[in-house]
Amino acid sequence: MAEFSITINGKNLSVDVDPTTPLLWVLRDHFKLVGTKYGCGIAQCGACTVHFNGTAVRSCQLPISAAADNKITTIEGLSENGDHPVQKAWLEHDVPQCGYCQAGQIMSASALLERNPTPSDKDIENAMSGNICRCGTYTRIKAAIKTASDSQTI
């Protein structure tokens, strides 16, 4: 066990855990930030995607020892009132079915738009193919990303 400090959604937090503990479980078990989901534990499904200094990463593969002293944004901190352009686009397109994977999808999509505000279809596919949706909402996700992209560039 060891003490780690970390900035999550702009708040400085600390936690006393085994250094190998993935950020995913620190978020969920220790900080009760349950929007970041467990799906596979091996960085294959994208349900646990968060922003690490602004880049989309799989929190299930990021030990707290490597995450500490960095800035993390989770779905809960993406916007203050749930009004990030990507969240708004998700609502406009009524994307979710079961909804479980969607926080991860939104975090991947928002990181994509941050570095590429006008992604092509191919760019979207490349950036989003690490996020599995068993319900099959892929066509709506793509449409929502385009809507968010348009709303940002106008």
Place this chain on the structure above:
Amino acid sequence: MTKVKTSLGRRSFIKSVSLAGGGLIIGFNWLACKGPVEEGSEELAMQMPKEWFELNGYLKIGENGIVTIYSPNPEIGQNVKTSMPMIVAEELDVDWNNVIVEQAPLNTEIFTRQLAGGSQSIRQGWQSLRTAGATARQMLLTAAADQWGVPISELSVENGVIKHEGSDKTIGYGEIAKAAVNVEIPEEVELKEIDNFKIIGTSRKNVDAKKIVTGQPLYGIDTYKDGMLIAMVIQPPAFGMEFKSMDAEKAKGMPGIKDIFTIDTYPEDMEKEWSDVGSFSKLVVVVGESTWQVMQAKKAVKVEWDLNPKLTKEIEILEKSAGMDGATGLESSDIHTNLMAEVGSRKSEIVRKDGDPEKAFKNAARVIERSYTCPFLSHNCMEPMNFFADVSDGKAELLGPIQTPEYAEKSVNKRLGYDLENIDIQMTRMGGGFGRRLYGHFLVEAAVISEKMGTPIKLVYSREDDMTNGVYRPAYHVTYRAALDANNKLTAFHVNAGGIPESPLFANRFPAGAVDNYLAESWSLETNISVGAFRAPRSNFIAGAEQSFLDELSEEMGQDPIQFRLDLLERAGSDPVGEENDYDAARYAAVLKLARDKSGWNNSSGMNRGVSAYYCHNSYVAQILDLRVENNKPLIDKVTCAVDCGIVVNPDAAKNMVEGGTIDGIGHALYSEMTFKDGVPQQSNFDTYKIIRHNEAPKSIDVHFIDNGIDPTGLGEPPFPPVMGALANALYKATGKRFYKQPFITELQGDLKT
């Protein structure tokens, strides 16, 4: 207007008055038009009523006109939590923007069939949901008529405001709700004409959408309660094996670990419910403070496993009969495939026979015979199996994702011996269901673990536990034969279908009824691998196989594949063979025609297009799929879908469901399989088990509904099976090769590489 008796749902009409602060407001969602509101926020304080008047078990009305509607059925992503309350709100005649939706807990006194399965929630809930709304409306009107001393016939309602035609008097539902509670429940109520629907048939957003996109706790796995510990299980590494012994000394000493022990979920003398499916009754359980600690401790427990003689006996007999030596009861997929191809059909039983198929085949100028097969599949709900249990002092409080709460309650009753009234089951929104959560062994395991620990626990399966302790889609095999006479006319049709351990045959489905000489046979082989319902059970294989065969048949006969089907359906409609046919030929033909028109089928030369149509779960779906194959990879440009599910309650959400079912169907037929070697599942996570991804999804999906005003039928499952046939038929157009074995990608890429 349709008059209906209210007596059917009599038990639902328990009336009461309660204060809003009385802890009844759980799972508050949001007022659709006013944006998100959080419990305890100022906005909510202004909007929430001080007092609630419960007119029946489905709804309550606040003094300010806010209405809470309880959604009775489990929500697995099929969006019933929005569409079921829409039906109540329609008949109640309220403004949807003033409606709050809450997930109802299991309550067999009020609700019937609180189950997510068979695409039946809307179909079977249609009448009771409408009656609940209409009855409350009638009581509110009666109370207003009494108060004003006017006949009820002079009153009308719009958006929850009652108006008297003869004067300018108006009164809101909230103002009259208190008086309405004392009105006698009407014996009979009138339901609206469908032409007068204002909410049904209009698109309404998912009531949980805001919480989903902001990451609020909604799912069972998100449950954290005071004093709660995390439990995980260690299960046998292979089907056919069982626990023998363990050494957990080291693991017990690891940080955060509270206990390690074994449980027997389903003792031999326990009377099981049908939902109590699971191959591994005896499990090792690790309980600790946090998930990561428990995951680490699991790896440190040394467990020895043994062959389970009970589970291996029948298989041994089966494999010996197949002439395979050295059977251990540890099954392998290559043996399954051989058994299905060689042994299965020898065990066939005739399920349906019309005319004289033997004679027709004997006299045929040509016989076309093709066989199709598919592997086991894992459900892979994105939210792994989990459940919260707090079992103490003779009470069991259970919270989590379950498609069959009523059965689960009985299972806990039988397993723990607690009375039903001391078992409380609350349903969370589910991160996928697809049939997997019909089988609540994980709920029973959680209850047993909590009772043993004497503390609240949350049982969580790792992805590997989830995938390798599945209740899988069975493996299936079907052989079709068609007899053609010298004029290339279809004279007989033969289907021989079976699987491990069930047959996918629907003997009375199309093309039964369309061919004079028809034979349907069925068989099954035993297995010790646990299987169960998977999105559109049995249809999820046989639809694609049948529609591939009909495509090949139409080509052999030199006919357009759609016209060929329409001609058969014309025969089935005008002069059906047999009386047991389970489909409506005209509705079937209508979706094919709609898909043909919308896709521009008649102008599709040069495109690689496949068509398919199927009837299941009371609904009809036709799909036309366009693809290209580039660099060994199929690229799907477009799928046109035509759907007849009767009245479409929530059109945009229904469209979402069809899009999702289409992508899911393509994905499973093309990419997914669960294989076994010596009983060991060969795929245990998404690195080895392939699920369709963004870049493999169709570029566009075009969805059209038939508008026929017929009472609504299923939609969660029907779009899933037929697209597999459309895919196979389009792949044939692109490659010149027919695809008989799922997942198609194996043959496709194997072929292209050589």
